[in-house]
Every structure is written in C-alpha cells, then in structure tokens.
Amino acid sequence: MPHLDEGLLHTYLDGALSREADKAAEAFESRQDVERHLNECAECRTALEDARQLREESARILSAAGPGRVSMPSFEELQARAESASSTLKQQADTGVESQRRRLLRMRSLAWAATVVLAATVGWYARTAVLTSTPDQSVSESETDAQLTIQIPQTHDLATAGDSEQQAPRRSRAAVEEEGLLGAEAEEGAVRALGERTATIEAVQPPSNPPADTVAVRRTVVAERSDALGPPKGASDTVSMPDIVRVDSGDRVAATVNQPEDRDRMESPQPRQVSVVSSAPTMAQVTGGRGGGDESEWTNVDKASAEAILQQSVPRIEGLTVLGYAALVAAEGRVVRILQALDSGNVVELLVMRGISEDLSTADKKRVEPTDGLNSLVVVRDNLSIRLSAPVTTDSLRVLGQQIVSR
Amino acid sequence: MSIDWATVYTETYSDLVRFLHRKVWDADRAQDLAQEVFVKALGSNPDNPRAWLFTVANNLARDEARAAVRQKKHLVLIKGEAEARQETAPQAAEEVERNEKMEVVRRALEMLSEKDRTVLLLWDAGFNYDEIAEQTGLSKGAIGTTLARARARLVEAHGRLEDKDAASG
Numbered sequence: 001m002p003h004l005d006e007g008l009l010h011t012y013l014d015g016a017l018s019r020e021a022d023k024a025a026e027a028f029e030s031r032q033d034v035e036r037h038l039n040e041c042a043e044c045r046t047a048l049e050d051a052r053q054l055r056e057e058s059a060r061i062l063s064a065a066g067p068g069r070v071s072m073p074s075f076e077e078l079q080a081r082a083e084s085a086s087s088t089l090k091q092q093a094d095t096g097v098e099s100q101r102r103r104l105l106r107m108r109s110l111a112w113a114a115t116v117v118l119a120a121t122v123g124w125y126a127r128t129a130v131l132t133s134t135p136d137q138s139v140s141e142s143e144t145d146a147q148l149t150i151q152i153p154q155t156h157d158l159a160t161a162g163d164s165e166q167q168a169p170r171r172s173r174a175a176v177e178e179e180g181l182l183g184a185e186a187e188e189g190a191v192r193a194l195g196e197r198t199a200t201i202e203a204v205q206p207p208s209n210p211p212a213d214t215v216a217v218r219r220t221v222v223a224e225r226s227d228a229l230g231p232p233k234g235a236s237d238t239v240s241m242p243d244i245v246r247v248d249s250g251d252r253v254a255a256t257v258n259q260p261e262d263r264d265r266m267e268s269p270q271p272r273q274v275s276v277v278s279s280a281p282t283m284a285q286v287t288g289g290r291g292g293g294d295e296s297e298w299t300n301v302d303k304a305s306a307e308a309i310l311q312q313s314v315p316r317i318e319g320l321t322v323l324g325y326a327a328l329v330a331a332e333g334r335v336v337r338i339l340q341a342l343d344s345g346n347v348v349e350l351l352v353m354r355g356i357s358e359d360l361s362t363a364d365k366k367r368v369e370p371t372d373g374l375n376s377l378v379v380v381r382d383n384l385s386i387r388l389s390a391p392v393t394t395d396s397l398r399v400l401g402q403q404i405v406s407r
Numbered sequence: 408m409s410i411d412w413a414t415v416y417t418e419t420y421s422d423l424v425r426f427l428h429r430k431v432w433d434a435d436r437a438q439d440l441a442q443e444v445f446v447k448a449l450g451s452n453p454d455n456p457r458a459w460l461f462t463v464a465n466n467l468a469r470d471e472a473r474a475a476v477r478q479k480k481h482l483v484l485i486k487g488e489a490e491a492r493q494e495t496a497p498q499a500a501e502e503v504e505r506n507e508k509m510e511v512v513r514r515a516l517e518m519l520s521e522k523d524r525t526v527l528l529l530w531d532a533g534f535n536y537d538e539i540a541e542q543t544g545l546s547k548g549a550i551g552t553t554l555a556r557a558r559a560r561l562v563e564a565h566g567r568l569e570d571k572d573a574a575s576g
Contacts, residue, residue: 068505
C-alpha cells in the first residue's frame with residue numbers, strides 16, 4: 001500500500017472514514033486499512049502527527065475568532081417573533097393591496113382631469129385661431145365670419161338694379177352653353193349677360209326704399225357642397241352663388257363665402273369656412289381715376305364667363321383654392337376678380353385687367369398703397385395686369401405673384 | 408414529517424452563530440442573523456433542516472456583506488468618530504487583545520479561496536463530510552483534501568500575519 005496522502009490523513013483524523021471501503025461514496029480506504037498502514041509505516045505516522053497538529057492549530061485559530069458568549073433566546077420567544085413577522089407580512093400585503101387600489105383610483109381621477117384640461121386647452125386654441133383669422137376687427141364678430149365686402153358705384157340706381165335682379169332668371173354656365181355663347185361668341189354673351197344683370201343671384205328688396213345713391217346691396221353668398229363628393233363633374237367650373245341678396249343701407253355689398261368651390265383643388269383638404277373683409281375697388285380706383293366707370297358694378301360670374309371676358313385663361317395662384325369669380329365691365333376695360341383662400345381665415349384677391357391704363361399695364365411690378373390693412377402688388381402675366389391684395393406682407397405677396405398660373 | 412424545530416434550534420443555534428460570526432465578524436449581528444434564520448425556518452418544512460438553516464444563513468451573510476460594501480463610505484466617514492470614542496472610553500486590555508486576534512484571523516481567512524474557506528467554516532460549524540459535500544457540491548472524497556489544504560493555508564497565513572504584526576508593533 002502506498003503512503004497515505006494528506007487528505008486521507010485529515011479524513012481519518014476527522015473520523016470521516018467508514019469501517020469498510022465505500023467505492024460508491026468515493027471512499028476508497030476504510031479506517032481499518034489506514035490503521036493497518038499506519039502501524040507498518042513510520043513515515044505516515046509522522047505525517048499523521050503533523051496533520052493532527054495542523055488540525056488542532058487551525059481549530060485554535062478559529063476558536064480565537066469566535067463570537068464570544070452567545071446569548072440564546074428561548075424557543076418560545078423565537079416562535080412569537082415568527083408569528084409577529086408573519087402577521088406583519090400579511091398586514092403589509094393587505095396594506096399594499098389597499099394602497100395600490102387607492103393609487104389606481106387617484107390615477108383614474110387624474111386621467112379624467114387631464115382629459116378635461118386637454119379638451120379645454122384644445123378648444124381654447126381652436127377658438128383663438130378662429131378669432132385671430134379675421135383681419136378686420138372693426139366688423140362685428142357675427143358679421144366677420146366669412147364676409148366679403150364689395151364696393152359698388154354710388155351712382156348705381158338700386159331700384160332699377162333690384163328690379164332687374166328680381167326679374168332676371170338664374171343663369172349658369174350650362175345655360176350659357178345651351179345658348180351657344182361659349183367659344184368665339186362667349187365673350188359677347190357674357191358681357192351681354194352682365195349688362196342684363198342676369199347673374200346667378202337672387203335679390204330681396206328691403207322693406208324701406210333707401211335713397212338710390214346711398215343704398216348698397218348686402219349680398220350674402222352661401223356656397224355649400226351638396227354632398228361630400230361635390231357636384232357632378234360637368235358642373236365643376238360653376239360656382240354656386242348667392243342664395244340671398246338683401247338690400248341694406250350703406251354703400252357696400254357684403255358676401256359671405258362658406259365653402260371654397262374650386263373643383264381643381266378638391267383632392268386636397270381645404271378649410272370648410274373662409275372669411276375675409278376686403279374692399280373691392282371701383283373701376284375708377286382700378287384705373288387710377290381715369291375714365292367714367294362709375295356706372296359699372298361687380299357681378300358674380302363663373303369661370304367660363306370670366307375666361308370669356310378676359311379672352312384667355314383666368315390666372316390664379318397655384319395651390320390656393322378659388323372661392324369665386326366676379327366681373328366688372330366698363331368703358332375703360334374689363335376686370336375679373338378672383339378670390340382665393342389664403343388660409344383658414346384669409347383670402348387673397350386678384351384683380352385681372354385688360355385694356356387698363358397704360359401706366360399700370362406696362363409696369364412689371366408696382367406697389368399699391370395698402371388699404372384697410374391689406375397690401376397690394378401689381379404683376380404682369382400674359383399681357384394681363386394682375387393686382388394681388390391680401391393681408392400679408394409685400395414680400396409674401398411677391399412670392400404669391402410668382403406662383404400665378406394661367407391654366 | 409413535521410420537524411421538531413425546538414430540538415434543531417437547541418442543537419444548531421450556537422454553531423449557526425459561530426458560522427455567521429466568521430462571515431459578518433460581528434457577534435451581535437451574527438446572533439441577530441441566526442435568529443432571523445430560525446424565524447424563517449419556522450414557517451418552512453425542509454427535508455434537511457440543518458443544511459437548510461446553514462444555506463439560508465450563508466445567503467443572509469452574503470447579503471450582509473454586500474450591504475456592508477455599499478455602506479463602506481459611510482463607515483469610513485464615521486470611523487474617526489468611533490476612534491475618538493475609543494480614545495476617550497477606557498477599554499479592557501483583554502477586549503483589545505481579543506479584537507486584535509480576531510482581526511488577524513479574519514485577514515487570514517480572507518487569504519483562503521472561497522471554496523477552502525467555506526469547507527473549513529462548515530467543518531468548524533459542526534458539519535460532517537456528508538453535509539459539507541451536500542452543501543458545497545463537492546464529492547465526499549474531496550472534502551478531506553480540501554480541509555487539509557485549507558487548514559494548512561490558514562495556519563500559514565495566520566502565522567505570517569502575526570509575525571508581520573509583531574514586527575510592526
């Protein structure tokens with residue numbers, strides 16, 4: 001038998017050797033085997049003595065690091081602590097559930113409050129946006145929503161005009177087409193239509209008879225889509241025009257436009273309601289005071305009539321919804337007025353002129369003094385003088401002027 | 408099978424405190440932890456109560472050591488205050504000597520590997536080879552070798568530390 005290794009000697013000293021060898025427990029030597037070898041081997045006896053001293057020394061060292069006197073509480077005291085700890089844990093669990101339930105209730109209340117505050121804030125901002133979108137604050141709020149004021153010549157005989165408006169049948173582009181007035185003869189027909197004051201309006205005579213030279217027509221134009229898809233394709237160029245025209249005192253015509261009707265822009269979402277207050281110039285103002293255009297009057301027309309009047313395509317600012325067309329025919333020339341929605345609350349006005357004063361038509365760009373908070377700019381496109389007016393800066397107007405197209 | 412925890416408590420408590428003391432090096436804390444282990448044990452029904460107790464105790468001591476690491480900065484801060492108290496309060500010479508000896512043993516044990524230290528402390532706590540093998544996952548035949556190596560290294564490290572202290576002091 002070889003010499004006993006140190007591990008086996010310590011195992012022997014610790015009393016961990018079984019009487020018989022136990023290979024299953026990896027105890028290959030039995031106590032009897034070790035004792036037999038120790039009796040025969042002096043070297044292993046010396047090693048055993050060294051291991052015994054090492055074992056005793058380590059035990060001595062460890063005992064020096066003992067906890068000292070150990071106080072041992074009674075087992076009953078320990079049981080009481082265990083029960084107390086158990087009840088405390090249960091109570092903490094119950095408290096935790098209750099506190100969690102309260103926290104959830106508080107969170108729910110806070111969520112409701114936050115929702116209300118959010119809704120109020122959104123409403124406030126929406127209201128602010130609507131209120132600030134009206135450029136002319138002098139007009140009362142009930143009237144500012146979608147009002148368009150158009151000046152008419154003060155010498156206009158309203159009684160006559162009213163009669164003719166009342167008697168004139170409603171005419172549309174379809175009606176004009178039926179009469180074969182489009183094409184080469186369209187211009188003539190449109191002019192005749194304007195002269196006969198057979199525009200697509202209805203007039204309601206006021207109860208009183210104001211003086212003819214100071215009476216104005218307050219015209220409320222309500223253009224509404226018949227459905228979400230809009231009118232049939234054939235009527236795409238027809239602007240649904242005044243439903244109600246009411247005679248009122250003053251010298252202005254007010255038009256309320258509730259719905260943009262440019263079918264070319266129907267694909268993109270547009271504001272449902274547009275409002276603006278602007279003053280349409282008289283022919284005298286347009287022509288710089290030359291000529292006698294005081295008798296002329298703005299009349300709402302459709303796009304085809306406007307094109308016939310201008311004898312070419314009506315220019316417009318690309319990307320903006322066209323709200324409507326109006327025309328003014330006088331001895332000095334013909335002017336077409338196009339209104340386009342600038343944003344949810346503002347409109348840009350284009351006055352397109354043919355045969356207007358030489359000074360104006362030859363100017364490539366000419367600044368016009370602002371009136372009523374509006375800035376104006378004159379640009380020339382395709383032999384047309386176009387005056388842009390909008391409640392924006394001149395620089396913005398210039399940018400808008402660069403986006404004018406005639407198609 | 409219900410466990411007679413009263414008997415287990417009587418037979419194991421001192422060993423558990425001693426085992427814990429060599430882990431946390433604080434007699435009061437070792438006793439608190441030992442009692443906490445038994446409080447936990449009373450609500451349990453393990454197959455081997457003694458092995459279960461020492462396993463829980465080992466885990467508690469390990470958590471205690473981690474907490475001690477986290478509190479190290481704080482302990483450093485209050486160290487000066489504690490030393491000031493020691494200077495003003497007269498200490499018994501025996502207490503001072505005992506603390507010094509315990510500190511040397513602690514440092515000597517820290518020089519052992521984790522496995523050697525655990526096996527040695529379990530043996531010192533009264534575990535037999537089978538229990539140590541079950542607790543540590545070592546084979547029973549390897550326990551003797553591990554214990555022999557641990558004892559030798561402890562005695563060697565302790566002697567070296569005592570010589571070093573004697574030389575410095």
